[in-house]
Amino acid sequence: MADPNAKPKYTKLFINNEFVDSVSGKTFATFNPATGKEIIKVSEGDKADVDLAVIAAKKAFHRNSEWRQLSPLQRTALMNKLCGLMTRDKDLLASLETQDNGKPYAEALFDVTYSMLTLQYYAGWTDKFFGDTIPAGGFTSMTRKEPVGVVGQIIPWNYPLLMLAWKWGPALATGCTIIMKPAEQTPLTALHMAALAKEAGFPAGVINVINGFGPTAGAAISEHPDIAKVAFTGSVDIGRIVMEAAAKSNLKRVSLELGGKSPVVAFDDADIDFAVDTTHEALFSNHGQSCCAGSRTYVHEKIYDQFVAKAAAKAKERKVGNPFEANVQQGPQIDQEMLTKVLGYIESGQKEGAKLQAGGKRIGNVGFFVEPTVFSDVKDDMRIAQEEIFGPVQSIFKFSSLEEMIDRANNVQYGLAAGVITNDINKALKFANSVDAGSVWINCYDAVLPSTPFGGYKHSGIGRELGKDGLDNYLETKTITMKLL
Numbered sequence: 238m239a240d241p242n243a244k245p246k247y248t249k250l251f252i253n254n255e256f257v258d259s260v261s262g263k264t265f266a267t268f269n270p271a272t273g274k275e276i277i278k279v280s281e282g283d284k285a286d287v288d289l290a291v292i293a294a295k296k297a298f299h300r301n302s303e304w305r306q307l308s309p310l311q312r313t314a315l316m317n318k319l320c321g322l323m324t325r326d327k328d329l330l331a332s333l334e335t336q337d338n339g340k341p342y343a344e345a346l347f348d349v350t351y352s353m354l355t356l357q358y359y360a361g362w363t364d365k366f367f368g369d370t371i372p373a374g375g376f377t378s379m380t381r382k383e384p385v386g387v388v389g390q391i392i393p394w395n396y397p398l399l400m401l402a403w404k405w406g407p408a409l410a411t412g413c414t415i416i417m418k419p420a421e422q423t424p425l426t427a428l429h430m431a432a433l434a435k436e437a438g439f440p441a442g443v444i445n446v447i448n449g450f451g452p453t454a455g456a457a458i459s460e461h462p463d464i465a466k467v468a469f470t471g472s473v474d475i476g477r478i479v480m481e482a483a484a485k486s487n488l489k490r491v492s493l494e495l496g497g498k499s500p501v502v503a504f505d506d507a508d509i510d511f512a513v514d515t516t517h518e519a520l521f522s523n524h525g526q527s528c529c530a531g532s533r534t535y536v537h538e539k540i541y542d543q544f545v546a547k548a549a550a551k552a553k554e555r556k557v558g559n560p561f562e563a564n565v566q567q568g569p570q571i572d573q574e575m576l577t578k579v580l581g582y583i584e585s586g587q588k589e590g591a592k593l594q595a596g597g598k599r600i601g602n603v604g605f606f607v608e609p610t611v612f613s614d615v616k617d618d619m620r621i622a623q624e625e626i627f628g629p630v631q632s633i634f635k636f637s638s639l640e641e642m643i644d645r646a647n648n649v650q651y652g653l654a655a656g657v658i659t660n661d662i663n664k665a666l667k668f669a670n671s672v673d674a675g676s677v678w679i680n681c682y683d684a685v686l687p688s689t690p691f692g693g694y695k696h697s698g699i700g701r702e703l704g705k706d707g708l709d710n711y712l713e714t715k716t717i718t719m720k721l722l
């Protein structure tokens with residue numbers, strides 16, 4: 238059952254299987270974006286705490302440690318035990334997520350399930366990442382896939398639990414040890430997960446969670462000389478900082494999952510209502526706060542006017558409000574900063590000549606709610622066409638030919654995802670093969686499965702998460718060569 242007043246049980250840093258105060262003793266508040274009110278204060282970690290967590294994680298990764306001595310199937314069992322505990326606590330996890338992040342409770346519950354499925358999926362991989370044997374003249378070579386070591390994981394606030402699962406899954410399956418920093422806006426579910434990991438029986442030091450801010454705790458992770466790899470999800474600007482810090486410190490391995498400006502294309506042969514619904518969900522789901530949000534809707538000129546009218550009507554119907562209320566589809570944006578940013582983009586769209594067809598304003602003055610907003614007549618060079626808004630603002634463009642549209646679709650710095658809605662397989666596949674995007678969805682959107690790799694071209698990132706490819710971020714390849722005497 239949804240519980241808007243569920244009290245977080247854990248607020249401290251989680252180091253070496255214990256909840257501890259930060260070295261500085263500092264705390265910071267986490268807020269409910271639907272009310273703007275403080276939920277609770279959590280410990281604020283910094284470099285000194287990251288150092289302690291790394292000492293614990295290094296010890297847990299030592300070749301003779303309990304964790305390193307576990308068989309792959311024992312790791313599988315621990316991961317599955319954790320999933321069982323998530324099922325037991327799913328209502329609490331979802332309630333904490335909705336309080337902290339503002340997403341509708343039903344979506345928070347979905348995130349819990351999907352996070353669990355991701356961990357279960359990776360639990361099956363512990364004994365399946367094989368090397369090769371390579372014959373080479375008088376030598377015989379083999380490769381071993383080995384865990385990279387202590388890994389830092391820095392995640393954002395838009396899918397707090399899901400991003401944790403995407404990162405813990407492959408790290409635990411491969412046998413790494415973890416220092417995770419949740420986003421400062423949304424630390425609560427990560428802390429609960431830390432407690433569940435301990436209850437499941439993960440040895441001390443395997444999983445550590447350091448709440449804190451980016452320039453302090455986050456930077457301490459990306460700069461740390463004893464962290465072998467950093468996995469980051471967030472903005473392009475911070476991605477650059479993380480990569481630079483990794484390069485300057487110890488050349489730690491880096492995987493980045495950054496922003497997007499993903500095109501979704503509706504052809505005139507498609508069922509128009511299906512196309513309107515699919516493009517609507519592609520953008521508005523999670524309040525537009527999704528790195529793969531379909532934030533550029535390209536519509537064929539033959540159906541353009543009709544499509545715009547239907548898209549505007551649909552946006553006006555979208556129910557915005559208290560995320561704990563049933564049937565609410567959109568809660569608040571995450572904080573004042575994002576509210577201001579989104580409203581700024583709406584203003585810039587109007588100034589640059591796009592036509593406002595729906596929404597456009599803040600709702601009320603409590604919490605950070607924005608009307609579902611639709612612009613038509615958007616031109617490729619407008620700011621709302623090029624920059625990531627990360628809010629409930631749909632931009633609709635007109636196109637006339639496949640070739641022209643592909644060039645335009647690729648004319649942004651990002652390359653995370655793309656969608657196409659058509660009954661013509663030739664158009665669909667030509668688009669899919671030509672668009673700069675790590676994921677392309679045909680007649681669907683956001684169909685991200687634990688087994689399907691996800692990540693970006695161009696400024697959208699480096700590396701892939703999920704699926705078999707997601708393991709690569711956490712593995713080194715060792716070649717062992719024998720000379721036959």
Ligand code: ADP
Pocket residue numbers: 391392393394418419420421449450451452453454455456459470471472473475476478479
């Ligand atoms: P968003 O725009 O989604 O908030 P950010 O890139 O600002 O994305 O933040 C994503 C994560 O990166 C958060 O956990 C944040 O605390 C962290 N972060 C922010 N600044 C830095 C930094 N300088 N070094 C490392 N991590 C950072």
